[in-house]
Structure formats: C-alpha cells, structure tokens
Amino acid sequence: MAGPIIRTYKGGSIIYFEKDRSEDIYVLRQGRVVLTYTAIDTGYEVKEDVRLGEFFGVKSALGKYPREETAQVVGGATVLVFKLNDFEVFVSEKTHLILKMMKVFSSQLRQVHKKLREILGQAEARNPAFELMNVAEVFYKNNNFEHAAYAFGKYLDHYPTGPYAGRATELQDLSRKGTPYPINMPPLVYEAASTSRMTQENLQNIMKPAAEKTNLGAGTDNTITSLYNRAHTFLNVGKFEEAAAIFKDLMVRNDFKYDSEKKLVDNALFQMGVCFLKLNNLETASNTFSAYIKKHPSGESVKESLFHLAEIAEQQGDRQRAGMLFGKVALLPPERDSLSQKARQKAKELSA
Template sequence: MSGPIVRNYKGGSIVYFEKDKAEDIFVLQKGRVVLTFTNINGVELKEDVKIGEFFGVKSAIGRYPREETAQVIGTATVLVFKVPEFEKFVGDKTHLIIKMLKVFSSQLRQVHRQVREILGQGEAKNPAFELMNVAEVFYKNGNCEHAAYAFNQYINHYPDGMYIDRAKQLQDLASKKTPFPLTIPELVYKPEPGANAGKLQEMLKTMAVTKDQSPSTVDPNSIQSLFDKASTLFNALKYEEAGQIYKTLSARTDSMTQEEEQMVENSLFFYGKVQYKTKDLTNAIGTFSNFIKKYPKGQLQKENLYHLALATEANGDKDKAIQFYQKVVSIPPLDDSLSEDAKKKIKGGKS
C-alpha cells in the first residue's frame, strides 16, 4: 500500500462531479474547495470544506455515486486516499472516527427533519405507511434512487404488508427511472394489523440521534429550522410565506456558526428569488444588487448575478441585462448551465 498522493488544482477545477463513481477520499491541505449539492427540498446549497477536513468519504466508503460536486475556488492542494489507505489511516485514530460520525449524524438529523416537514406530519401514523409515504415523496420529486431504496426497505421489512404490491410496482419503476405513474391512485392511510409500530421510529431515531441531541430537542426557531421551513415553502410555491422567513433570516446579525452564516447569506439571495417569482421586479433588482454589495465573494454570486439579469430583462432594460449576462459567462465554471443559458440570452438579445 503506497499511501496517499498530493494533487494540486487550478482555480475553477472540478475535483469530482455529482453522480461520478466514488473511489477516492480527499483531505484539503491548502486553498478552498466548495461542495455544491441539492437538499431534500430541492434547493441547491454550497458548503466550504475547511482546511484539514475530509470530503468524499461517504460515497467512497459506501460505493455509491457522489452526492455533490466539489469545485476548487482559487487554487487548492489536496491529499488523495484510496479507501483501503483511508481505512488504515483512521483505524487507530478514534477522535477522527468520532468527528466523522458526528458530522454524518447531524446530516441524517437534518434529512429526517426535512422529510417530516415535506410530509406535513407530526408523529407517524404507523411505520409501514410512513415508509411508503417517504418513498413516494422521493419518487414524485424525481429522486428515483432514494425512492427505490425506500421501497426496497418496505419490501424487506413488511413482506406481508398491505402496500406490498404497490411497493413492488413502484420500486421496479423507480429503479428504471420511469416517471411516477399518474394513473396510480393516491396512497391512503389504513391501520396495518400486526405492524411493528416501533420499528421505523426506532430506525429513524438511530439515524438521527446523537449523544446529546435528538430531533425533539431541535429549536424550531433556529436558523437551520427556519431556513429548512422557508425552503419547503418555496418549493411548494408558497412564495409569500417563504419570503417573510427569508427576509427575517437575511437580517440576522447575532452570533452564529459558519454554517448558519451561509444560510443567512443564502437567504438574501432566495428573498430576491421570491420577489422575482412574484413579479416584484424593482425590489428583486434591489435585493440582488444588495447581495452583490454585501457578499462580493458569496458562494451564490454567479446565480445571484444571473437572476439579477433575468429581473432586469423582465423589467424592460435588455441592454443592461446583456451586460449582466456577459458577467455571468465570465465567472467560473465557464461551461455550466448558467453560462450556457446566459450565452443564449446574449445571442438572443443581440439578434
């Protein structure tokens, strides 16, 4: 076993793309790497990797495709481990293992809370129904991989359950990435005799609980909870309610963690999107412009500039909008969907 290797990346380089086959595990030694991913609400988020932090661990160890895109901002130097090398490296380093477990547990806890918000439920009606409901929410939102996995869990845990035929049918369709069938009737709750009422709840608690915190102790007024709620409302097209929360969050100045600071920053951008979606174009332009001034190096700066261009164009100033689109095209990465859309807008505006 040769050990990890050192790689140097130029600015704008992609360490790996979402859905890439996972083989390597990385440690950031110098520079800046940003992870871009979509949460369960369908909202794109960005997260900075800290110096000395591992990234790409879960997908490499779990042998499944990457869940995020890792991009270099500026330049960066990383250590690259193969899975056996990584396992040997951390094998006797208990503190590293505990740290990673805390991170994974926190992520699972967030997913659990977001699922509950999307479903609009308090406690589960019964575990079999809830598992089917979660699976179908994933499927209807286009997340076929998670849906197929959840349906498979239902099949394994409830082979004689009343939803077994439905689960098998949808699991097969989701595995083939077939869109959710519009002809299938809505899932209806029915008490399931003999179901182990504690099974799913215990499984969720095992996933979500850390030594000192469980979902029941999460503050509903915390930045994380409010941001998740606003994201859920935004994706449900409840723009007015989402906008009120985003506006409140974007004005927060109290002491907060780095992750919370990122949510406050993102909230200003999403508040602008709410205004754009509701055709409040003048205020949308003002909010997007304020984002540029307040967060000149913000992780959502490119997306913000693109939406500023959209709002400006919709407001009737096509020449100024083209100037903004040209700026979008100049910001790395130069071959992403935003750049391509901006190029089309420039070409259409000049013709």
C-alpha cells in the first residue's frame, strides 16, 4: 500500500468545492477545516467543523458521486490524503474504523430520513430492516464484498421472513462469490409496515412455479413491490418464462400509490426484454427494448436497453449497427461506469 500523502493548506484555501468529483479521502491532522452545505429542510447554509483525526469526503468518494459540501481551510491546516484504493486497504485492516463509520453513516442517514419525513409530513419512521438492508447494499455497490455479505447475513438473522429476505439471500450469495453488484438489480424500495411483513409461507411461495400461483390467495403478498421482487428472483434463478409472466401483469398495474411503485411498473417492460433475451428470443427482445426506449425516453433503464440492442445486433451479424449502438451507450452518463467501459471495448473491437 502506498499510503496517504500529507498536504498543508493556507488559510482560506478550498480543499474541494460542492459538486466536485474526486475519489480522494481526507483526515484532518492539524488546524481547522469547515464543511459548508445546504440543509435539506430549511434551505439555509450550514457550517460544520471537522474534528481533529476525523475523515471527511468519504461518502462521495466511496459512492463516486459529486461532493455534497465545500471544504474550506480556516487559519491553515494539515491533512492526510488517501486515494480510494489505499483507503479501502487501510480500513479493511481496521475493523473498529469500519464499525465506527457505519454508526456515523447510519446516524446521518436516519437524520436525513427524519428531515425528509418532516418535509413531506410523514410521521412514520422507516423500519430498521430497510436501514440494515440499505447499509448492506452500499457496501456491496462499493465492492466491499466481505462486509456486504456480513450485513446481509445479519439482516437474514434478524428478519428471516422480512420483506427483503429473498433479495438479501440472493445478494449475499453473489457477494460471497465476489460477483459485482448486478446491473439489472431493481432499486431497493421502502415498504411501509402495513405491507412489508411477509410470512414464511409467502417467502417459500416465491420459488414455486408460476403455474401454481395463477390464483393468488388472500395470504399472498400481491403488492407491486413484492411481485416485482418475486419476478426478479425468478429471473435470477433462470425461470425466465415465469418472470416474464409476472412482469407482463405488472405492466398494466395502475394502482400504485408511490413514485417508487410507478418506477417498478414502468421498468417491468425493460425486464420483460431481459427475459426474452435470456430465452434467446432475439426478435421479441429487440422489439421490447425498443418499445421501452420509445415509451420511457428518460427511464432509468434506457442505457441498458441500448446496450442489449447492441448485443442483439451483434448476434444477428449487423456489426455496423452494433458498433453504432455500443458507441452511443459509451457516451451516455455516467461515462465511467462498467457498462460504458464494456460498450467502449465492444465498439473498439467491432471497428477493428
């Protein structure tokens, strides 16, 4: 490990601005650094001092998203600067730091949720099952497989029949194998307490063939989120026809109460395309992905739809169209994700 470097800043210096993109992580060694950001509840500017020995810039670096605050030096300061890879190695050898950071992030996340609920007038607190699952997925998305698997295991220990049990089991298995976070995994959606409890019978019912579930009984969880997760589980275990049948039913649902449910209904069309692609029904898959792009031009799965259309064109021998589509995927934001990298490589191969 190369280790951190030491930087000395003069008073008034800006270490980084809000919305900057960087994977550097800092520790205040000496002096004073003030973080300035806008409070989500009031819209007013907030200033917060970094304590000596405290890390800052961690969340945006690990999440690879723009800085959420401006870090400015007051009266001079000395900081340690870690590159992301060096930081991950450093922290992985110090379990107590990981636990401390988890507590801090969890506390911050609860405060954000609390303020958002106050703004939206929602008094009900999100349950700890969702919070634990969310932490586990953050670890996984940052390729911290060991801690992700541990957190998924804790979820299953405490909530073996919880609303995310199937998802936790699937992701724990993948993280143990060191498999990157699945690009087609649906977003983690919060379910209110009234609809979030799932019995062991319902959990086992997820894995039954679709033919056995044609007539959904009164005890079966028939919410949009649960059906979407059930279909996605079928998709991931190779039961593509069963998954497609559920996604098809979801496409016509209009009883959603939340934006998150509407997104799942909208995304069901894309997931149907994935099912047809897995079944090697290339023509239908191509038509489905094209229909998704036309119907949801700003949808969250447009980039993946274009990528799959490029794959299909390549399999059908249309190298020119495939290269053009891969090139288009590579230019769609975010341009540094794994899908863009794969698309650039494929476009390069096809143009050779």
